[in-house]
Amino acid sequence: MAVPVRDAIIAGNWxxxxxxxRAAEFTYEIISELGMLVNRYPYVLSILCPPAISLxxxxxxxxxxxxxxxxxxxxxxxxxxxxxxxxxIAPSMVRELCSTVILGHSERRTYFGETDxxxxxxxxxxxxxxxRPIVCVGEHLDQYEAGSTEAVIRSQVTQSVAGIDAEDAPNxxxxxxxxxxxxxxxxxxxxxxxxxxxLIRQLYGEMYGGKAARELRILYGGSVTSANIGEFxxxxxxxxxxxxxxxxxxxxxxxxxxxxxxxxxxx
Ligand code: PEP
Numbered sequence: 001m002a003v004p005v006r007d008a009i010i011a012g013n014w015x016x017x018x019x020x021x022r023a024a025e026f027t028y029e030i031i032s033e034l035g036m037l038v039n040r041y042p043y044v045l046s047i048l049c050p051p052a053i054s055l056x057x058x059x060x061x062x063x064x065x066x067x068x069x070x071x072x073x074x075x076x077x078x079x080x081x082x083x084x085x086x087x088x089i090a091p092s093m094v095r096e097l098c099s100t101v102i103l104g105h106s107e108r109r110t111y112f113g114e115t116d117x118x119x120x121x122x123x124x125x126x127x128x129x130x131x132r133p134i135v136c137v138g139e140h141l142d143q144y145e146a147g148s149t150e151a152v153i154r155s156q157v158t159q160s161v162a163g164i165d166a167e168d169a170p171n172x173x174x175x176x177x178x179x180x181x182x183x184x185x186x187x188x189x190x191x192x193x194x195x196x197x198x199l200i201r202q203l204y205g206e207m208y209g210g211k212a213a214r215e216l217r218i219l220y221g222g223s224v225t226s227a228n229i230g231e232f233x234x235x236x237x238x239x240x241x242x243x244x245x246x247x248x249x250x251x252x253x254x255x256x257x258x259x260x261x262x263x264x265x266x267x
Contacts, residue, residue: 004043006217008233008263009173009240010256011047011073011134012247013102013221014054023054026248027061033253035067041260042069044240047100047134048247049073052089059097073100073134076108079121091129100132102242104160106179116159123161127168134173134242135160136221137200141180149178153196157203169208170215174200175242181222183244190231190238193220197237226254233262 018026027048038044050058052074059072074097078088094101103126104119119135126133137156139149153176161172176197181188197218205213220232221242232238240259246252 004263004267006215006239007043007045008259009045009047009134009217009219010229010252010259011100011102011175011219011240011242012049012252013075013105013242013244014048014050014248015075015107015244016051017248018050018054020054020057023050024057024061027058030250030253031061031065031067031070034256035065035070037253037256037260038069039067041264043263044256044259045069045071046256047071047073049075049100049102051075055097071099072097073102073132074098075102075105077101077103077122077126079118079125081125091125091131095129095131098131100134100173101126102134102136102175104156105136106138106177106182110179116156119160120162123172124163127164127171132171132173134175134219136175136177136242138177138179138182138222144178144180149196150199153199154203157200158207161204161207164208166208166212169204169212173217173219174204175219175221176200177221177242183223185223187223187225187228188220190220190235193222193232194235194237197235201237224255226251226258229255229258230262233259234266 074094077094103122108114123133139152143152201213204216217239219240219242224241224243225246
């Protein structure tokens with residue numbers, strides 16, 4: 001089996017769905033098939049990201065199955081190490097259970113006022129604790145329609161992922177999620193998303209050099225389903241997907257299956 005330049009990531013962002021009981025149940029429903037798929041084709045990594053309160057419940061199911069390529073991720077965390085920050089979770093707490101943390105999701109930016117500066121502090125904290133950050137960037141519909149996507153992405157990327165140590169830089173993951181495509185059923189085209197993703201790779205190269213840019217995994221997110229994942233994966237610059245709604249259903253398995261199918265054809 002030829003080794004692809006970058007392995008793919010299919011991450012499921014469950015958002016504020018599935019408390020501990022339902023989260024464990026759903027993980028049981030999909031884990032055997034999911035685990036076998038990614039075991040058979042180890043160049044796809046799948047990451048389940050339940051709400052914080054359900055992480056332990058999902059962790060227990062994953063530990064009972066031990067599929068190496070099914071990992072656990074949190075949807076957010078704070079950048080401070082500990083202390084009087086009611087309602088927040090610290091990077092070290094996330095690290096006890098997870099390999100990965102989603103940072104700067106557009107819903108965090110829109111509803112909870114997260115700025116690029118705060119996202120940047122979280123990214124640096126994640127690396128201090130050996131967590132893999134998935135940093136979300138993306139433009140609003142009015143910005144897209146005004147033709148300012150490039151300027152918005154340039155500003156978000158340069159600020160959110162600044163100051164990373166050279167040895168950590170290749171381990172970052174960026175998710176390009178046009179906000180107008182999230183939860184709307186109106187996905188971007190692979191060509192349109194690919195153009196923005198190529199720009200992100202170029203920007204990252206300017207910040208951290210060619211090697212880090214070549215190793216950086218950039219995901220597409222926004223109304224991904226089993227019906228459209230193939231087009232995104234077929235694009236040479238798109239390295240997987242951050243999946244919202246469809247990750248709450250068995251369709252998530254189909255998304256992983258279709259990803260593997262396209263990647264195998266590319267080899
Ligand atoms: C998301 O929340 O990151 C997302 C892409 O959602 P959806 O797949 O439902 O559009």
